[in-house]
Amino acid sequence: MKIIAPASSANLGPGFDSIGLAVNRYLEVTVGPASSTWQVDHDLPAISHGSDNLIIQAALTVVSSLPPHQIKVTSAIPLAHGLGSSSAAIVAGIELANQLAHLQLTAQEKIQLAAKIEGHPDNVAPAILGGIVVGTNIEDEFVAVKAPTPPYRLLAYVPPYNVVTAKARAVLPSQLPFSQAVHASAVANTLVAALFGQRYDVLGKLMEADEFHEQVRSALVPELSRIRKLGHESGAVATYLSGAGPTIMTLLPATQVSEFKKSLQASGLTASTLDLTIDQAGVRVVD
Template sequence: MQIKVPASSANLGPGFDSIGVAISLYLTIDVLEETEHWVVDHDLGDLPRDEKNMIVASALKIKPDLAPRHLRVKSDIPLAHGLGSSSSAIVGGIELADKLGGMHLAPHEKIELASQLEGHPDNVAPTILGSLVVGCKVNGHFTAVKAPVPPFAMIAYIPAYNLKTSDARAVLPKELSFKDAVQASAVANTAVAALFAQDYEKAGELMEADLFHERYRSKLVPELEIIRNVGHSHGAVATYLSGAGPTVMSLVDPQHISDFIDAVRQAGLKDEIRRLEVAPRGAYWL
């Protein structure tokens, strides 16, 4: 048995901790034989290889009496790069508990459990549902709504350096003024409306008008402004900081992908560029 879990790209500018999109990078978990103790084989550096691994730890929080298994884990998702690697691990653990524990969880139940573990739904919800998802916490529970799939390539510029989410959150202000909060929320609300209306010209402008986090984090990821400026004249609908960064994501018209990538290189940025797509399907079993 095998679990496939997509990566995710969160925030899309003003949708801070609320909007995310599943993307075509995958965490793959081969579920092998039962064992005396949990064994997790992987080539992902010094991550735990026992019950402390985030996949197993998440599964055991949902189903503490789950029988130990031998797992083989592979991942295309860069760690500490704003592409939802921890959320994919959490969702993988929930899928493991659901299937092996016979829990028969509905998608909304998986979102609730994953959001409780992660703290917010922006990465876990699209990882579960696929596509583009908007979510929040309300009245003590989490809720999420699936949006239309944007018809663009997702071009990720992935800097060689890591950026811990905790470090990226440390540069954010503890509070915003009422006036700034109203404007930031208005931008986010209108961006969501434009995405649902599939008015991507308006959506793109609004995605680049965030007031919640990018203006503070851009000093940690100087590539954001460079790529955003390149995109304005080379076919990008919008460029935003993926999650907490440092990955910079651009929604690019498929006809302009080569031109856009060439322009990024000409701007002097030499780190990895990946052409990705929106993953229409969330986590699933093979």
């Protein structure tokens, strides 16, 4: 049995901690035989091979008495780069418990469990449902709603350095002036309306009008403004900081991907890129 959980990209600009999408890079967990202790085989740096591995911890959060197994983990998701590597691990762990304990959890039940572990649903919900998901916590219930998928590709620019999430959150303001908070919220609300109404003519402007986090985090990821400018010149829809960064995501028509990649290279932006599509399936199990 193999569990496949997709990477994800959160915020989409002003949808801070509430909007995310799944992309076609995957964490795969192959479940082996039962064992006396949890054994996690992988070649990922600085990641546990035992029961304190995040995948196993998530599984044990669901079923504390889950019998140990040998599992093999492979991942094409860059670690600590704003592409939901920890969320994919949490989602895979919940699915591991679901399968081994025969729980038959619904997607909504998986979202409740994953969001409680993660703290918010912006990465875990799309990793479970696939596509673009808007969600939040209301009275201790995580509500997640899947939006229509826009007809675009994504190009992720992945800098070689990490941005620790705690540091990225530390630079955020503790409060906003009331008028700014109202406007920032209105932009986010209109972005959601544009996604559901498929108003792609205004989608890009809204995604790039964030007032919650990108302005202060841009100092941690100086390539953001340069890539956004190149995106405008290459016919991109929008460029945004993926999660806490440092990955920078550009939404663009498929026909513009090649030209945009060339413009990055020509401008000296030579870090690795990932040519992505939006994953529609979310977490799944294959035999």
